[in-house]
Amino acid sequence: xxxxxxxxxxxxxxxxxxxxxxxxxxxxxxxxxxxxxxxxxxxxxxxxxxxxxxxxxxxxxxxxxxxxxxxxxxxxxxxxxxxxxxxxxxxxxxxxxxxxxxxxxxxxxxxx
Amino acid sequence: xxxxxxxxxxxxxxxxxxxxxxxxxxxxxxxxxxxxxxxxxxxxxxxxxxxxxxxxxxxxxxxxxxxxxxxxxxxxxxxxxxxxxxxxxxxxxxxxxxxxxxxxxxxxxxxx
Numbered sequence: 502x503x504x505x506x507x508x509x510x511x512x513x514x515x516x517x518x519x520x521x522x523x524x525x526x527x528x529x530x531x532x533x534x535x536x537x538x539x540x541x542x543x544x545x546x547x548x549x550x551x552x553x554x555x556x557x558x559x560x561x562x563x564x565x566x567x568x569x570x571x572x573x574x575x576x577x578x579x580x581x582x583x584x585x586x587x588x589x590x591x592x593x594x595x596x597x598x599x600x601x602x603x604x605x606x607x608x609x610x611x612x613x
Numbered sequence: 614x615x616x617x618x619x620x621x622x623x624x625x626x627x628x629x630x631x632x633x634x635x636x637x638x639x640x641x642x643x644x645x646x647x648x649x650x651x652x653x654x655x656x657x658x659x660x661x662x663x664x665x666x667x668x669x670x671x672x673x674x675x676x677x678x679x680x681x682x683x684x685x686x687x688x689x690x691x692x693x694x695x696x697x698x699x700x701x702x703x704x705x706x707x708x709x710x711x712x713x714x715x716x717x718x719x720x721x722x723x724x725x
Contacts, residue, residue: 505656534711544657544701546712554621557712600709604649604656 502550503528505605512613520580520587522608526595533576534602538590550576583612588607616640619702619716627629628725632689636702636716639683643714644707646678648687651699651718658702692723 506525514520526533535547549557550570561568565583570576580587590609594602619636626632634648644662649657661676663669669676675688685704689696699718705711 507656532711534713536713536715543717544703544713544715546714549711560712596711600645601647601659601662602713603659606656609654 505530505593505603507591507593507605507608509608510606511609511611513613514583515613516584517582520583520610521582522578522591522610524576524578524593524595524605526576526593527597527603530595530597530603531598532596532602533570534594534596535576535578535602536592536594538592538607540589544592549576553606580610583610585612588612614639615717616714617702617704617716620719621717623720623722625722625724628692628723630666630692630723632687632692632696632721632723634687634689634700634702634719634721636685636704637683638685638704638714640704640714641680641683641705642706642710643704645705646676646685647672647703647713648676649701649703650696653698653703657701677706686703694725695720 533550536544538544546560546562548568565581567579589608592607595602596602627720644677648661666680673690677686699720701718702712702716703713
């Protein structure tokens with residue numbers, strides 16, 4: 502039973518480029534959450550999605566960041582026009598019932 | 614003041630010792646409490662999930678929640694070198710609230 506999968510595991514972008522991070526939840530899980538872990542800081546909630554719906558995006562920066570979880574395929578976190586301050590580890594978690602959240606291995610984004 | 618406070622450590626103990634990890638919080642709306650273990654450059658791994666006040670035991674791990682004091686603990690018995698990791702407390706409110714609020718993590722080293 503595969504866990505939460507994230508790809509790529511490492512992503513390097515230059516300032517101004519776009520970053521796309523993918524998350525495939527555990528089988529049977531329809532709740533997806535994205536968190537960001539900045540250097541020397543704790544995990545911070547960004548967004549909560551169910552299939553085709555954004556449920557809570559209260560932690561998303563107002564500009565350049567967007568997320569989706571289409572009917573088919575993985576959840577995508579998209580960062581447009583990346584800046585150095587976006588360098589962080591981005592974790593996806595999934596849940597079957599909205600209760601326990603299981604995390605993926607993360608994508609480490611480096612902005613040059 | 615952060616919503617969740619956690620001593621960052623580092624904490625070093627000899628193999629076989631009992632480890633006590635703690636978090637305090639300020640938001641009385643928190644009802645669900647979790648402990649995650651995170652190895653270096655990996656995703657958080659769910660160890661314990663509890664609701665409201667009380668104790669929960671799972672193998673060598675015991676989680677305690679005291680809502681009246683806004684204080685939660687994780688005890689690790691017979692600690693092993695493989696327990697060396699960063700331990701994160703996390704919590705959320707009830708109802709439709711799903712976003713987790715994390716402590717900053719305590720770095721634990723168990724010396725053989």
